[in-house]
Amino acid sequence: MAKEIFMPKLSSTMESGTILQWIKNEGDPVDMGEPVFEVMSDKINIEVEAYEEGFLLKKYYNVDDVVPVNTVVGYIGEKDEEVPDTPPGNTENSESKAEPEPDQNETVADDSSSSVTQIEQGQIRATPAARRVAKEEGADLSDMTGSGPKQRIQQQDVHEFVQNAQKTPKATPLARKWAEEQNADLNTVEGSGPGGKIYTKDLSAAQNDTVSAEPDRIPVKGIRKVVADRMTESAAAVPHVTLYSDVDMTELVRMRSRLQDKIIEQTGAKLSYTEIMMKAAASALERHPYINASLSPDQQEILLHRDVNLGLAVATEQGLVVPVLHHAQHKGLVELVKESKQLAADARNQQLKPQQMQGGTFTISNLGMYAVDGFTPIINQPEAAILGVGQMKETPVGENGSVVLRPMTTFSLSFDHRVVDGAPAAAFLTELKQLLEDPYELLM
Amino acid sequence: MHKYDIIIIGSGPGGYVAALRAAKEGKKTAVVEDRGIGGTCLHRGCIPSKTMLQHAEVLHQVEQSAAWGIETGNVSFSYPSMLKQKETVVSQLEAGITALMKKGKIDVIHGFGTVNDNKEVTVEQKDENVTLHAPAVIAAAGTSPFVPPVKGLRETAHVTSDTIFEKTELPSSLLIVGGGVVGVEYACLFAGLHVDVTIVEMQQDILAGEDKDAAALLRNSLEKQGVTVETNAVLDDVDTGTENAVTARYTDKNGITKTEEVNDVLVTAGRRPNNSLLEETSVQYNDGFIQVNENMETRVPGLYVIGDLADGGWKLAHAASAEGISAVEHACGLQPSIHTSLIPRCIYTFPEIASVGMTEEEARKTGYDVKTEVIPMQGNGKAMAMGAKEGFTKIIADKKHGEILGAVLAGPHVTEMIGEAAAYIHLEGTIEELASMVHPHPTLLENLFEAAHSWLGREIHH
Numbered sequence: 001m002a003k004e005i006f007m008p009k010l011s012s013t014m015e016s017g018t019i020l021q022w023i024k025n026e027g028d029p030v031d032m033g034e035p036v037f038e039v040m041s042d043k044i045n046i047e048v049e050a051y052e053e054g055f056l057l058k059k060y061y062n063v064d065d066v067v068p069v070n071t072v073v074g075y076i077g078e079k080d081e082e083v084p085d086t087p088p089g090n091t092e093n094s095e096s097k098a099e100p101e102p103d104q105n106e107t108v109a110d111d112s113s114s115s116v117t118q119i120e121q122g123q124i125r126a127t128p129a130a131r132r133v134a135k136e137e138g139a140d141l142s143d144m145t146g147s148g149p150k151q152r153i154q155q156q157d158v159h160e161f162v163q164n165a166q167k168t169p170k171a172t173p174l175a176r177k178w179a180e181e182q183n184a185d186l187n188t189v190e191g192s193g194p195g196g197k198i199y200t201k202d203l204s205a206a207q208n209d210t211v212s213a214e215p216d217r218i219p220v221k222g223i224r225k226v227v228a229d230r231m232t233e234s235a236a237a238v239p240h241v242t243l244y245s246d247v248d249m250t251e252l253v254r255m256r257s258r259l260q261d262k263i264i265e266q267t268g269a270k271l272s273y274t275e276i277m278m279k280a281a282a283s284a285l286e287r288h289p290y291i292n293a294s295l296s297p298d299q300q301e302i303l304l305h306r307d308v309n310l311g312l313a314v315a316t317e318q319g320l321v322v323p324v325l326h327h328a329q330h331k332g333l334v335e336l337v338k339e340s341k342q343l344a345a346d347a348r349n350q351q352l353k354p355q356q357m358q359g360g361t362f363t364i365s366n367l368g369m370y371a372v373d374g375f376t377p378i379i380n381q382p383e384a385a386i387l388g389v390g391q392m393k394e395t396p397v398g399e400n401g402s403v404v405l406r407p408m409t410t411f412s413l414s415f416d417h418r419v420v421d422g423a424p425a426a427a428f429l430t431e432l433k434q435l436l437e438d439p440y441e442l443l444m
Numbered sequence: 445m446h447k448y449d450i451i452i453i454g455s456g457p458g459g460y461v462a463a464l465r466a467a468k469e470g471k472k473t474a475v476v477e478d479r480g481i482g483g484t485c486l487h488r489g490c491i492p493s494k495t496m497l498q499h500a501e502v503l504h505q506v507e508q509s510a511a512w513g514i515e516t517g518n519v520s521f522s523y524p525s526m527l528k529q530k531e532t533v534v535s536q537l538e539a540g541i542t543a544l545m546k547k548g549k550i551d552v553i554h555g556f557g558t559v560n561d562n563k564e565v566t567v568e569q570k571d572e573n574v575t576l577h578a579p580a581v582i583a584a585a586g587t588s589p590f591v592p593p594v595k596g597l598r599e600t601a602h603v604t605s606d607t608i609f610e611k612t613e614l615p616s617s618l619l620i621v622g623g624g625v626v627g628v629e630y631a632c633l634f635a636g637l638h639v640d641v642t643i644v645e646m647q648q649d650i651l652a653g654e655d656k657d658a659a660a661l662l663r664n665s666l667e668k669q670g671v672t673v674e675t676n677a678v679l680d681d682v683d684t685g686t687e688n689a690v691t692a693r694y695t696d697k698n699g700i701t702k703t704e705e706v707n708d709v710l711v712t713a714g715r716r717p718n719n720s721l722l723e724e725t726s727v728q729y730n731d732g733f734i735q736v737n738e739n740m741e742t743r744v745p746g747l748y749v750i751g752d753l754a755d756g757g758w759k760l761a762h763a764a765s766a767e768g769i770s771a772v773e774h775a776c777g778l779q780p781s782i783h784t785s786l787i788p789r790c791i792y793t794f795p796e797i798a799s800v801g802m803t804e805e806e807a808r809k810t811g812y813d814v815k816t817e818v819i820p821m822q823g824n825g826k827a828m829a830m831g832a833k834e835g836f837t838k839i840i841a842d843k844k845h846g847e848i849l850g851a852v853l854a855g856p857h858v859t860e861m862i863g864e865a866a867a868y869i870h871l872e873g874t875i876e877e878l879a880s881m882v883h884p885h886p887t888l889l890e891n892l893f894e895a896a897h898s899w900l901g902r903e904i905h906h
Contacts, residue, residue: 173872173873173874173876174845174874177845177874200872
């Protein structure tokens with residue numbers, strides 16, 4: 001069946017084209033890809049190629065005729081095939097409305113088996129849209145491979161080429177091999193060659209600049225995962241307030257040294273400051289039950305705990321764990337030493353039982369063995385507060401109008417402001433400070 | 445005092461190229477020269493010797509062509525006419541450089557120039573000295589032939605590359621002291637003109653430092669041309685012998701003392717730096733050569749030294765030109781546009797030897813996992829057609845990436861061909877690209893292509 005030859009729409013603004021010459025005459029055999037006629041638009045001259053094999057059956061227009069785009073200008077078909085004597089109706093309106101973009105016109109033309117394609121002086125097959133985009137992007141058509149019929153370059157090819165060109169910057173073959181081997185992204189490398197071409201020296205320069213050695217990777221799981229989740233949750237959900245107080249440790253130091261021999265005799269272990277602090281905290285918590293508290297899971301009630309179950313933050317190789325020393329308010333220093341040493345050992349040996357990690361009502365985190373003066377602990381939920389302990393160091397303090405050196409430690413109390421307010425929390429910390437500064441009461 | 449932007453002392457291929465580059469940047473430029481414009485290269489080096497080598501090569505081809513059916517009758521030549529032709533070439537080139545200087549509005553100031561730390565240049569002239577000043581001064585004074593302290597040598601009439609062509613009479617025999625690049629080129633030249641040539645070289649081999657295969661090939665070829673090559677040999681003393689002759693005694697590698705009576709002794713035993721122009725500066729020396737940084741700048745800011753006079757780098761004309769361009773660009777505050785690290789090396793012997801990049805030995809020392817491929821010239825169609833089958837193509841590449849580290853070519857026209865290998869190294873093409881590029885047939889360069897395929901283990905012809 002005879003196929004129409006259309007006046008192609010060569011640009012978005014083209015409305016009509018002038019026929020410059022007929023390269024084939026009626027009755028001439030036409031091979032696919034052979035130019036049939038030449039057309040001039042307001043922008044370019046183009047030879048329109050046959051997209052079908054056969055014979056040129058009809059030419060409806062003469063040289064210099066101005067023909068609207070998408071008008072049938074002739075037919076290609078079998079020899080002696082019947083075609084209309086006059087050109088069929090102008091299809092320009094319907095098609096151009098439906099497909100205003102020139103590249104889409106191309107597609108439509110292909111779909112309707114229209115037998116046109118173009119070839120310009122440069123002998124590179126490309127659609128007018130592809131040419132336009134290439135010009136806009138400053139891309140060279142001769143570098144591209146066309147995906148269209150007969151390797152014609154389509155607009156899409158140009159887009160892809162430009163994208164790829166942006167993706168793969170200019171680099172020497174050796175630089176590419178280097179980059180591939182080292183998994184380096186050439187896009188991040190600034191080339192020193194002509195037009196920004198990347199040489200191997202640019203790669204080594206870039207590496208020296210920006211690339212550091214591959215980090216060691218540790219999966220976030222187990223204790224790490226628990227700590228991460230709980231700290232995130234607490235920091236995000238709980239309105240933290242932290243109070244600081246500097247405590248004079250003179251008496252506590254003295255008391256500890258006095259008790260030390262006896263404690264070792266009874267327990268085989270040393271009395272540490274932490275245990276005395278635990279004793280002091282347990283006493284203070286008994287007197288300030290709103291600190292020894294937690295918020296109910298539905299957040300409807302505040303639970304004031306009758307027992308003081310002290311959590312003790314212990315650093316282990318696997319991460320932070322907080323074993324709980326239950327009923328601390330009933331325990332003397334000997335028991336506290338025994339139990340807390342056992343808990344710490346179990347924690348480091350990963351031998352804590354679940355019940356040893358549950359039921360805490362208050363936590364103590366002591367970083368005093370490090371060069372830490374003070375810090376803001378994050379509350380171990382659902383508890384209402386946590387005590388942070390810094391290092392003890394000789395500090396000048398004022399006393400009766402003169403400056404004296406005292407062993408001082410900063411205690412920090414973070415509390416959940418949903419559960420407790422600043423004044424009662426401050427009262428607790430003050431009580432604790434007094435107990436620590438005059439610790440003999442603890443022995444009662 | 446005359447003020448300039450840039451003053452260049454010396455007008456050899458380092459100095460005059462630097463001057464032209466400076467003029468292109470719009471700098472007010474002066475060149476100080478106490479001899480002919482063009483320096484050693486044009487007057488006493490590359491150009492005279494290459495012109496004379498061309499004559500020797502043509503003579504050899506004419507003589508060889510009898511075997512190809514070319515009938516010439518008796519072939520003879522006139523050495524004085526050859527020298528005249530050489531002079532014509534030299535003066536044409538000199539006129540060319542002079543014209544370029546004029547076009548660039550570069551002042552050429554004749555006289556011996558010296559410089560101090562303030563970058564004041566004093567030019568000694570007949571009547572009075574001229575003083576110039578510029579914020580940037582480039583010293584490109586080059587080197588002079590070195591005559592070793594051999595007993596009698598300095599006192600006896602001898603020639604160097606500076607004076608060899610001053611005599612219009614062709615010697616019938618010539619003793620060449622030193623078998624380096626310069627020595628072997630003159631050996632080929634004079635052997636080609638049927639002079640009886642002996643090379644006395646102290647080192648174990650001729651062309652010390654160059655590719656060993658190339659040195660061996662050339663030695664073999666020299667001996668075929670009738671040259672006596674004495675290596676591991678020491679020149680003991682030189683004496684004026686009978687009329688128009690010199691008696692030279694040397695100890696050969698077996699410890700045997702030999703005496704040779706020759707027309708001339710040509711000393712090609714290295715070159716010494718012409719550093720007297722820097723006596724009033726505080727530049728640093730290394731064995732007489734001047735220490736410079738990567739921009740060819742000395743420790744005196746704004747004072748540059750380029751070419752043979754600079755410490756390090758290849759002592760070659762094109763290296764000097766490249767360094768001159770770099771120095772000028774740096775002095776102008778520009779990013780140096782030329783890579784001075786990759787310098788091709790050409791030896792104009794019969795056969796020619798050209799190399800670029802690292803030798804196999806250097807590459808291994810640097811730590812590369814080296815694979816070397818050698819393709820002999822024998823099977824090459826073009827070489828056969830030319831009747832010049834001596835030679836080989838060697839390619840040195842790193843196994844990891846196929847990075848081309850060096851190439852050595854020996855054979856006809858290889859000095860023209862080394863550029864392809866240099867381009868691959870410069871543009872960081874690897875052996876795969878070399879093997880994938882079509883080479884025209886029949887050409888000598890096909891061997892480079894063949895070597896690349898061979899390196900990849902997919903030889904085509906071999």
